Amino acid sequence: MDFFSLMFKVAPALIMIFKLGIDPKEEEILELTEEQYEKLELGEDIDKSKKWYMWLPPKQAYESNEIMVMNEDDKEFLFEAARMIERYCQKSNKTFDNYDDKLKYAASVMPGEFSENTKYEKVKIKIIK
Structure with missing residues (x-):
């Protein structure tokens, strides 16, 4: 994978x-339902040539509308x-x-920007003067 793809495509996913x-x-x-496609098109400037999907992970499925x-x-x-x-884990x-343990480990060896402001964020050391 080239640097551009990593930084601008995969980084947001990480x-x-x-x-x-x-x-x-x-x-x-x-994949979105026909009704969901219609709602998406009303509110967003989207590329209609691509398929669109919704992600319903177990933790999120019922916690948010x-x-x-x-x-x-x-x-x-x-x-x-x-x-x-x-x-990284392998x-x-x-x-x-x-x-969760995999994410803790991955966060410890990957650049801190990927896990910043999450519970996996690397410990920052600050010198007090």
Whole structure:
């Protein structure tokens, strides 16, 4: 993957995963219904040539009346971000009990910008003078 794709395509997806603390699953991402497409078109300037999807992860499914929506490219970037986290964890040769532990580890070895302002944020050291 080239640097541009990482920084401008996959980085927002990594940030989203760290923010939500959820491993995206294919079965949680569904194409919008015809009615949802109509609502999306009313409120947004969207690329109508692409398919659009909603992400309904278990933790979010009933906690909000907002639906996280992404196009087909963003869906692929989301799964690439999840694969990237998985690769970092596999290379560590550590055993992780759950996805939360994987995110904690990944946040500790990835650039801090991805997990900033999340519960996985790296500890910052500040010198007091």
